[in-house]
Amino acid sequence: MIKALAVKAHSYVILADGKIPDPTRDAPDKLTSKVNTVLGLLAWVGTAAGVAGVLITGAMMAISMRRGEGSEHMGRLGMVLGGCVLVATAGPVVTFVFG
Incomplete structure (x- = not known):
């Protein structure tokens, strides 16, 4: 039985x-x-x-501006948009890694 030695070169595994x-x-x-x-x-x-989050945050910002309150909703909008980016890129990242 011949034992093959593995050598890692340029991110490829090449046997002996x-x-x-x-x-x-x-x-x-x-x-x-089923998984798909x-x-x-x-x-x-x-x-x-994500779409609902953007709509709700926009509505809250509009109500706050109407009342004359500060716009502390920009942080919330940033978090919602960040979540949208994560959801949108999850599929392509998994496909790249495991595909």
């Missing part, structure tokens, strides 16, 4: 015989379709929550 391993994905189709359905639903809910 010079071949680069290429593993196959063997996840069941039923499981991946759940992730798609969560992305839709996250996007809807």
Whole structure:
């Protein structure tokens, strides 16, 4: 039995015989379709929550301006928009890392 030595070079694992391993994905189709359905639903809910958050924050800012109060809602708006960015980039980041 020949033991292969692994050498890490330029972020590729090269075995002692010079071949680069290429593993196959063997996840069941039923499981991946269900996971994709759940992730798609969560992305839709996250996007809807982001839109609702922007609308609610905008309404609160308008009411505060009408009353003549300060605009402390900019921090809240920034947090809502930051959450929207996280929801929007979660899918592409996971695809890049695991795809």
